[in-house]
Amino acid sequence: MGIVKLAFIFLRIGLIFFGGGYVLIPLLHRIMVDRLHWLTLSEFLDGVALSQLTPGPLAMLATFTGFKAGGVIGALVSTVFIFLPCTTLMLFLSSRYERLRNMELVRGTLDGILPAVVGLVAAAAYALGKTSLLSLRDFLLLGVGFVILQFTRISPMFVILGAGAIGYLFHFA
Amino acid sequence: MEAKRQVPLREIFKVFLIIGATGFGGGMAVVSLVERTCVHEKKWVTLDEFMHGIAFGQILGPFSLNSCTFVGYYLRGVMGGIAAAVGFIAPSFCLISFLSWLYFKFHELPELQSALKGTNPVVIGLILVAAVGMGKAKIKSRTAWLMAPLAFAASAFFNVSALLILVVAALWALARAWYKRENA
Numbered sequence: 001m002g003i004v005k006l007a008f009i010f011l012r013i014g015l016i017f018f019g020g021g022y023v024l025i026p027l028l029h030r031i032m033v034d035r036l037h038w039l040t041l042s043e044f045l046d047g048v049a050l051s052q053l054t055p056g057p058l059a060m061l062a063t064f065t066g067f068k069a070g071g072v073i074g075a076l077v078s079t080v081f082i083f084l085p086c087t088t089l090m091l092f093l094s095s096r097y098e099r100l101r102n103m104e105l106v107r108g109t110l111d112g113i114l115p116a117v118v119g120l121v122a123a124a125a126y127a128l129g130k131t132s133l134l135s136l137r138d139f140l141l142l143g144v145g146f147v148i149l150q151f152t153r154i155s156p157m158f159v160i161l162g163a164g165a166i167g168y169l170f171h172f173a
Numbered sequence: 174m175e176a177k178r179q180v181p182l183r184e185i186f187k188v189f190l191i192i193g194a195t196g197f198g199g200g201m202a203v204v205s206l207v208e209r210t211c212v213h214e215k216k217w218v219t220l221d222e223f224m225h226g227i228a229f230g231q232i233l234g235p236f237s238l239n240s241c242t243f244v245g246y247y248l249r250g251v252m253g254g255i256a257a258a259v260g261f262i263a264p265s266f267c268l269i270s271f272l273s274w275l276y277f278k279f280h281e282l283p284e285l286q287s288a289l290k291g292t293n294p295v296v297i298g299l300i301l302v303a304a305v306g307m308g309k310a311k312i313k314s315r316t317a318w319l320m321a322p323l324a325f326a327a328s329a330f331f332n333v334s335a336l337l338i339l340v341v342a343a344l345w346a347l348a349r350a351w352y353k354r355e356n357a
Binding site for chain 2: 046047049050051052053054055056057058059060063064067068072075076079083086087089090091093094095097098101104105107108109110111112113114115116117118119120121122123124125126127128129132133138139140141142143144145146148149150156157159160161163164165166167168170171172173
């Protein structure tokens with residue numbers, strides 16, 4: 001498998017996945033499983049599960065696919081190229097931001113959408129809660145986590161890693 | 174305006190490396206971590222600016238990565254943005270490479286799902302703390318009290334995409350800003 005081809009394919013995928021991670025699953029499935037036969041269906045599904053284990057976005061699936069196709073180098077190239085378009089665009093947008101926000105209308109618009117952003121953040125908590133708050137134990141962890149994070153200065157890193165250790169050691173099912 | 178303090182690239186890289194190594198849950202969990210670290214602890218960006226960054230990030234795909242890039246760029250331009258993006262992705266990259274190697278060699282995935290079952294509820298707590306903080310600061314007017322629950326309901330109950338919600342909110346806000354200017 002040519003590294004150049006790998007780079008080109010993931011660059012193209014990176015260019016079309018604006019709008020959110022979840023369009024990525026059907027798209028990658030079509031390309032990797034149906035068209036190129038780089039992954040079997042069960043490998044693909046395991047790859048999705050694997051990429052959701054990490055803090056990185058779902059597009060980390062590119063790392064998994066690249067690893068199968070070309071080892072560590074393949075993984076590196078795939079990862080760099082799938083994130084290249086969105087990162088470039090984000091850098092460009094950020095560079096316009098400081099100039100644009102000094103315009104009165106832009107500023108009014110940007111500040112006007114902030115309540116919607118709050119709504120979206122809260123909706124993310126709701127979506128995650130719907131799939132992962134299944135027992136009293138989960139709600140207990142949520143309550144303890146919320147209280148620690150809201151009222152103490154303990155770093156969230158410790159809280160998250162600590163909760164992960166608890167889940168691992170007690171074999172949360 | 175006070176001159177921006179030069180934050181060393183190394184510092185930017187380090188902070189986002191730590192976020193990338195601990196933000197299990199992805200997406201909004203990472204955004205909440207960035208908010209806590211960069212807005213409240215380090216005071217690198219203001220809450221308003223960061224929330225603008227989240228909005229932009231939602232438009233351009235993987236918003237956890239995008240909000241890191243945004244903060245990095247804000248601090249140190251293109252190099253800062255790249256330092257933040259690479260720092261954030263690096264831990265996930267290493268983890269996936271290692272797990273992929275295990276997987277393709279031994280056809281087994283380690284039992285990490287149970288660890289995630291432990292982190293998920295806490296991560297929801299983290300996101301809630303961020304939402305409460307943002308809400309306290311930004312939901313003050315009557316319009317805001319209308320817009321925030323509407324955006325929440327549209328996303329949570331009706332699966333409307335974040336992009337569409339933000340575009341509608343932006344059109345509304347633009348119309349208001351225009352009206353205010355014309356009638357000032």
